[in-house]
Amino acid sequence: MNTPTHLKYAASHEWSKTESDGTITVGITDHAQEALGDIVFIELPAIGRTLKAGEECAVVESVKAASDIYAPISGEVIAINQMVIDAPESVNSAPYDHWLFRIKPANPDELSALLDADGYAATL
Amino acid sequence: MPQRTPLYAAHVAAGARIVDFAGWEMPIHYGSQIEEHHAVRRNAGLFDVSHMCALDLIGPDATRFLRRLLANDVAKLTTAGRALYSCMLNAAGGVIDDLIVYFFTPTRYRIVVNAGTAEKDVTWMQTQLAGFDARITLRCNSKDESQTKNALAMLAVQGPQARELFYTAFPASRAATESLAPFHAREWPTDKGVWLIARTGYTGEDGFEISLPANAVAEVWQTLVDIGIKPCGLGARDTLRLEAGMNLYGQDMDETTSPLDTGLTWTVDLRDTNRDFIGKSALVTRRQEHQFVGLLLLERGILRAHQKVFSSQGEGEITSGTFSPTLNQSIAFARLPVGIILGSEVVVDIRDKRLKAKVVKPVFVRNGKSLLEFST
Numbered sequence: 001m002n003t004p005t006h007l008k009y010a011a012s013h014e015w016s017k018t019e020s021d022g023t024i025t026v027g028i029t030d031h032a033q034e035a036l037g038d039i040v041f042i043e044l045p046a047i048g049r050t051l052k053a054g055e056e057c058a059v060v061e062s063v064k065a066a067s068d069i070y071a072p073i074s075g076e077v078i079a080i081n082q083m084v085i086d087a088p089e090s091v092n093s094a095p096y097d098h099w100l101f102r103i104k105p106a107n108p109d110e111l112s113a114l115l116d117a118d119g120y121a122a123t124l
Numbered sequence: 125m126p127q128r129t130p131l132y133a134a135h136v137a138a139g140a141r142i143v144d145f146a147g148w149e150m151p152i153h154y155g156s157q158i159e160e161h162h163a164v165r166r167n168a169g170l171f172d173v174s175h176m177c178a179l180d181l182i183g184p185d186a187t188r189f190l191r192r193l194l195a196n197d198v199a200k201l202t203t204a205g206r207a208l209y210s211c212m213l214n215a216a217g218g219v220i221d222d223l224i225v226y227f228f229t230p231t232r233y234r235i236v237v238n239a240g241t242a243e244k245d246v247t248w249m250q251t252q253l254a255g256f257d258a259r260i261t262l263r264c265n266s267k268d269e270s271q272t273k274n275a276l277a278m279l280a281v282q283g284p285q286a287r288e289l290f291y292t293a294f295p296a297s298r299a300a301t302e303s304l305a306p307f308h309a310r311e312w313p314t315d316k317g318v319w320l321i322a323r324t325g326y327t328g329e330d331g332f333e334i335s336l337p338a339n340a341v342a343e344v345w346q347t348l349v350d351i352g353i354k355p356c357g358l359g360a361r362d363t364l365r366l367e368a369g370m371n372l373y374g375q376d377m378d379e380t381t382s383p384l385d386t387g388l389t390w391t392v393d394l395r396d397t398n399r400d401f402i403g404k405s406a407l408v409t410r411r412q413e414h415q416f417v418g419l420l421l422l423e424r425g426i427l428r429a430h431q432k433v434f435s436s437q438g439e440g441e442i443t444s445g446t447f448s449p450t451l452n453q454s455i456a457f458a459r460l461p462v463g464i465i466l467g468s469e470v471v472v473d474i475r476d477k478r479l480k481a482k483v484v485k486p487v488f489v490r491n492g493k494s495l496l497e498f499s500t
Contacts, residue, residue, distance in 0.1 A: 037152070037359065038156055038157055038158045040158075041425060041426050
């Protein structure tokens, strides 16, 4: 299982990456994409929506099941990745390249509540 | 403790993702269920269906018993190896299980039932056997050692190239089975016991279902894989059967559902008015309460079981829904109020959204081709 060490993780299988401008890019982990199987549909939050940490904000559906995606931290949605909407299967092939949405954090301290790679791997 | 088929080790070695299905540890896919689905539509796929339960029914009253037990009429089976799909109903006309029965002689039949219902099916059949001179022998894989001595394993090879590839692997079987019409089977004696080779399946493609001694199946599986038939899991089996318009017990119907409400009226044979099968009197008074239809989602999203459907005739519910790899859109079966018109639009509740879907016949793909242009 691929779990890059430069990312932070939620136990609900989202990864978070801090960009140079302080925004947070969010995707789903390799473990999540493998557990889901062939991904065929992705629904993302509206740009401008304000999220609370832990709030359901997106849906990733494979052939066999729908899985809710939770906001890793609070903040405003400032971008979504149209490419994964058009080609959901890309998340299966490269889950850390194909992000879902980007958040401008309301409180960057919340990031410290997320797991590091070892901590996440221990939950699997 | 979940049960395993004789092919469990082969599945694990092939990289299968294993899930619990009706108490059995079965492969859901070996990497990509969509690729497996396409393999069956375009070439050939191989399924382990040994979790299903085979029963032998033998005795002077076998035919009389089945004409009482089943909603379809085995009397129309007159050539050896002829297969019949039927529901087994309770007294209220609800579906206890759907099954396939193979006729060999009027005193000998093979029955194949679903894995999840096998135990209650056998109990029900044994109860109904009182007063009939016939005997049921379990041929399933079971934890009970005393029953596994003559256990059968079951494989399905499905797809446009399935039969040809099977003959390449087992050339000697060609002469015995090449003339088989769909829904016919033949017993083929081998040095590894008798194989029942049936031109049946659960995918909407041509192919065989093969029952053979459990202790021979691992080698046969490997031979078929080596010849180029792709192992396929239960995930692809589900999308294939849904596209092909085939019901899944426990999802599209159960003991509370009449066959008339789940698109299986064609399997209820009322032609012999003197025949009194279990559930008949209930079906005659109960009438049809729902129309079983197909749905095509016209917007982005995935239809799933239990989503609510709103139509001009009232509310209904999706019984099975998925993404169709062949059509590249979401499809479903739904039970709607009687009177719904094919081609009309309905609305489906998906989470917080209401999305449009089109009502079509509940069969989407056959022999690799979309049927949508014909279903308005």
